[in-house]
Amino acid sequence: MSELTELYKEVRVCQKCILSQGRANAVPGEGPEDADILFIGEGPGFHEDRQGRPFVGAAGNYLNELLEKIDLKREEVYITNVIKCRPPGNRDPQPEEIEACRPYLDRQITLIHPRLIITLGRYSMQRYFPGASISRIHGQPKRVGNVIYYPMFHPAAALHQPRWRSLLEEDMGKIPHLLAKLDELEEQEPEHPSTQAQQLSLF
Numbered sequence: 414m415s416e417l418t419e420l421y422k423e424v425r426v427c428q429k430c431i432l433s434q435g436r437a438n439a440v441p442g443e444g445p446e447d448a449d450i451l452f453i454g455e456g457p458g459f460h461e462d463r464q465g466r467p468f469v470g471a472a473g474n475y476l477n478e479l480l481e482k483i484d485l486k487r488e489e490v491y492i493t494n495v496i497k498c499r500p501p502g503n504r505d506p507q508p509e510e511i512e513a514c515r516p517y518l519d520r521q522i523t524l525i526h527p528r529l530i531i532t533l534g535r536y537s538m539q540r541y542f543p544g545a546s547i548s549r550i551h552g553q554p555k556r557v558g559n560v561i562y563y564p565m566f567h568p569a570a571a572l573h574q575p576r577w578r579s580l581l582e583e584d585m586g587k588i589p590h591l592l593a594k595l596d597e598l599e600e601q602e603p604e605h606p607s608t609q610a611q612q613l614s615l616f
């Protein structure tokens with residue numbers, strides 16, 4: 414059994430926060446164990462909770478459409494959330510719930526070792542861009558070591574806001590350029606030594 418499968422088993426029976434009490438299923442995440450691209454959303458909604466899979470409702474269908482437009486298949490990317498259990502009524506996750514769930518996400522990132530981490534919405538953005546406003550920094554990648562972090566709007570929010578929708582689609586369209594940039598950077602400097610955040614310009 415892989416370490417990631419072991420982690421899924423732990424998540425499915427986890428009781429480290431109050432969200433364990435109302436869930437039908439915990440939703441650890443899914444995708445290749447060696448994915449280059451990791452998407453981090455907020456938390457499971459109704460359909461995700463029922464099926465135990467991330468991004469399977471309307472927002473998930475929309476995300477799949479966006480991926481197809483840039484020639485990426487959903488099966489090629491890893492998708493997870495900041496919290497693995499559905500908050501009652503889809504309310505916002507509380508700080509103590511995010512904190513309780515954090516070690517699972519930390520372990521997923523260590524095990525998957527993605528080159529590009531894409532945050533969807535403000536809760537996952539806060540992990541890498543603390544204190545930032547998503548309206549100001551969406552679509553602006555930063556590089557730390559050999560990983561690029563890229564903040565985008567959450568597809569569920571964008572579905573209800575035409576303005577955010579067009580911005581999300583625009584940001585999604587930059588992902589192929591980001592991957593090309595990563596290849597270029599890794600070729601120039603295979604082991605980027607700096608742990609200082611570095612803003613990236615794509616064009």
Ligand code: SF4
Nearest residue numbers: 427430433498513514
């Ligand atoms: S949200 Fe995370 S910490 Fe809370 S019960 Fe679910 S898996 Fe455990």
